[in-house]
Amino acid sequence: MGVLSVVTVVVVGMLVGVEFAVAAFVNPILSRLPAEHSLAARSDGARLLGRVMPFWYIGSMVLGGAWAAAAWGGGGSGLVIAATGLLVLSVVMSVLLLVPINSRAARWSEGDVPADWREQLGRWDRLHFVRVAVIVGAFVLLVVGLV
Incomplete structure (x- = not known):
């Protein structure tokens, strides 16, 4: 149980760190680049992270669920269950x-991009900030549940 809870907190904590960095630093920097460079970088990031992040999100959710099941009825189990619910919401x-x-962004190239590409990426950024808030909430609950 101790190992499971620590591994879960570490995995979710790293997820929060990466997603916060993308929201607060990486995407704002990329958005200030000239359009063709911004588009290329965001499209490449969409392809790379689009392959990796599903495993990380689902893995975090599974770890939270395993911890919640193992802690069922014990001290802090309500926090872990709530955190797992937030991880499910993030997925x-x-x-x-x-x-x-x-x-869509992963398929864009300089010659084949919709006119509203910046608006679409702006919508993604706003939704991503909400998702980051959700996983930060899950992380806080997991940490409190651990201690």
């Missing part, structure tokens, strides 16, 4: 709201 948000935009 649902990703699949329904963020992945469709990300999938």
Whole structure:
């Protein structure tokens, strides 16, 4: 149980760190680049992170669920269950709201981009900030549940 809870907190904590860095630093920097460079960087990021992040999000959710099941009825289990619920919400948000935009962006190239590409990426950024808030909440609950 101790190892499971620590591994879960570390995995979710690293997820929060990466996603916060993307939201607060990487994407704002890329948005200030000239259009062709911004588009290329965001499209490349969409392809790379689009392959990696599903495993990380689902893995975090599974770890939270395993911890919640193992801690069922014990001290702090309510916090872990609530955190796992937030991780489930982050996956649902990703699949329904963020992945469709990300999938389109991953296919964009300089010669084949919609006129509203900046607006679409701006929507993704706003939704991503909400998702980051959700996973930060999950992380805080997991940490409190651990101690």
